[in-house]
Amino acid sequence: MPLWTSDRYTSQEAFDLESQRIFGRSWMCVAHSSDIPNAGSFIRVELGGESVLLVRNRSGALAGMLNICRHRGAQLCLEDQGDFGKSIRCSYHGWTYGLDGRLVGVPWRDKLPPGTGDRHLHSVSVTEWLGYVWVNLDEKASPLSEQVDPLIRDRFGETNPIAHYETERLKVTHKITYDVRANWKILWENFDECYHCLTMHPELCAAVPQFRGGYGTVTGPQGLGAPLADEATGFSMSGRPVAPTLPKVPAEDERTFYGILLWPNVSIVFVPDHVFCMRLEPQGPDRTRVVGEWLFHPDVADDPMFSPEDAVKVLDVTNREDFDACERVQLGAHSRSFDDSQVYSPFEHRIDEFRSWVDANLVQ
Ligand code: FES
Ligand SMILES: [Fe+2]
Known part of the structure; x- marks a missing residue:
């Protein structure tokens, strides 16, 4: 397998191979x-x-x-x-x-x-x-479940909470498309670790203090979500919910944040009153379109007075902070010294897992 050299983030050739063998063969x-x-x-x-x-x-x-x-x-x-x-x-x-x-x-x-x-x-x-x-x-293709079930098991273990959010019933209430000038793998490598959260995400850390500790939710203990801040009653900028808790969310999760990464192109956040789904649409070696959608219960979404803004803002701000960092890594990826400018903290262990997953998929 080729080394993780800078050209894997910058060359059209590497992107074309991924396009064929990953995006062309995955769900x-x-x-x-x-x-x-x-x-x-x-x-x-x-x-x-x-x-x-x-x-x-x-x-x-x-x-x-x-x-x-x-x-x-x-x-x-x-x-x-x-x-x-x-x-x-x-x-x-x-x-x-x-x-x-x-x-x-x-x-x-x-x-x-x-x-x-x-x-x-x-x-x-x-x-x-x-x-x-x-x-x-x-x-x-074999069923989608064969692709996502191992990732769900890996993240949630036996406690998979996804069904409680009835995501298939929810309505897209807000949508933001981001044009990120970075390779899709740099985005995943960013989402794969929370070492950066303390430095970069004051709003997210205020809402979910666990993010300050380096292990967010996708790198933290298997099966566990992260509690909202002590004084918070919802996941939003203000710490208040914008909608009632979704009907099937159990009492023990009324103040919990769950996140999951479903390689190669989806990340989902489940919080008591809504779900945020983000998909990556790789456009080229240094460009990724990201579509973020906020989903709410239809009763809430159909209310003309409803505003999801307080909830939207905390993740929108966080996304923009993440994408700024990704774009700076992409700029760095063009340097001849990029390859030897990489060292990993224990918080970044999933980067290696992600790269192994990519390499395994690139095999003919
Ligand atoms: S190319 Fe002739 S009918 Fe479509
Ligand atoms: Fe981040």
Whole structure:
């Protein structure tokens, strides 16, 4: 396996390999399910070097397919999001596909070679979990659970609290997209440790004092969340909740912060009155788009008087602090001395685990 030299964070070649072997072979979270609400609704995403369409059909299920016409290879759709209506029609020669990607119409079909009618769109695997859309370019991918369960077990042990938050029922109430000028691995290496929290995150440390101790929640003891500050009754800038505790959160977690990292592209925070989900969308060796979404109970989200601002701010400020640091590491990564400028505290043990995970995935 190559060493963790600076070019792994800066070169297009390294990014292309990761794109093919990690983003192109893993389950990737690409959107909230509500982004594809109705029969005919679609989104288009770039993944592992491919353009992919995700379409909801009439039974409510999602279909995933490569965005390439099986006639002469034109991209079918250039919009990021929209509605196909009843079918997907290539505007070049008029081949038409159903919402499940099956070829349903070909002009002068009797003049085309036998077997033409079987040229359905290439499908990709798609599933929904926690109210999010997850895609795997491999049509025969093993289930998403095989990817996430080991990470969940590793973090939460036997005490997995995820179900208590009923995330799939919650509504996206606030969304922020960050354009971070740093390699996606630098972001994970940052989230993988809390040695920086005391220096960089006064707001987060005020809300959850455990972060001051170097071990946050993702590097702290397995299974344990972190208690909110003594005087706090909610996770927010003010220390007050912005909404009632979610209905199934047990009493012992009414003042607990949980965090989990689901490599390669999702991080989730569970706090008593909401859930924060962040997905990384790697754009290039030195660019990562990050989409952060704050999810609240529908009763709260639908109240026109509701404002999540106090809760949004504490993580938004923290995210920006993190991304500033990541961008400075990215700048450093271009130096010839980057490779020998790395030393790790005990708080940073997960960086090594993350790198081993990346290396294991890069193997052919
Ligand atoms: S390329 Fe799509 S119909 Fe010809
Ligand atoms: Fe941080």
